Amino acid sequence: MQYLKTKQYGPVKAFELGYHWPGLPTFTVHIYYIDGLLIDTGQYNCRQTVLSLFKQMPLQQIALTHWHEDHIGNVSTLYNHFHPVVFAHPLTAEKVRQGFDVMLYEKYFFGKIRPQDIPMQTLPEVIQTSKYSFVPIYTPGHSDDHHVYLEPNKGWLFSGDLFVSQRIKVFRKGENIWQQIDSLKRVLEEDFDKVFCAHNPQVEFGRRSLERKLDYFESFTEQVCFWYNQGYKTAEIIQKMALKDKKMINLMTGYDVSVHWMVGSVIKHLPVQL
DSSP states (O other): OEEEEEEEETTEEEEEEEEOSSSOOSOEEEEEEETTEEEOOOOGGGHHHHHHHTTSSOOOEEEOSOOOHHHHTTHHHHHHHHOOEEEEOHHHHHHHHHOOOOOHHHHHHTOOOOOOOOOOEEOOSOEEOSSOEEEEEEOOSSSTTOEEEEETTTTEEEEETSOSOSSOOOEETTOOHHHHHHHHHHHTTSOOOEEEESSSOBOSSHHHHHHHHHHHHHHHHHHHHHHHHTTOOHHHHHHHTTOOOOHHHHHHTTTSEEHHHHHHHHHHTGGGGO
């Protein structure tokens, strides 16, 4: 079953999408629409819901934050029906065009990803709509191509997966915590107050939420480095820091999402910080 909840934040429309068997979905994705521009396209499993939305609204442009399956799943469906201009980082565009394998849990939540051969434009310095200006900011760490979009005149930050939570408990394999810290610092140089996150919107205290996540990451990396310098390995550091190794998440995701990847990211990328 496809789940949709619509939210209105001033002129910004948020569509919360989920896919599930009977009952509420366990994992949802937000896409945002403002003045003819759509930021991300949601998961392929919700393609019929997404398509029906834009039969009722003009869709002129799409901006993708990064290549993950819950963000690019419907870009070709929307392009083939409405022919908007699609903006993406070159790596995002490459992933969209070539397609990529997804794990079993990703296929259940988000759907299979197929090659999507559509024209895409490299991100410009500013994406302009009739009323607003959106500045792409490169924010790697969650993925190598990750971008957020800032509307500086309104104080809006469309943050993709840069935020998600103030206290992230697990990482997806391949994430880089040091890059995420740098990306948070970079974004916090800007003036904004509303954070339109792909999974957890922070429209009242958005800036403070990102500041708290940065504080948490800096404390987390400091603790991991302390134990690592004492000679402890990843599994031992998890025990020393009393972190919860969520076995159900490990099992469900085939070990693609785990606290091990979060601690391991601190250690793996540590030399570039020295």
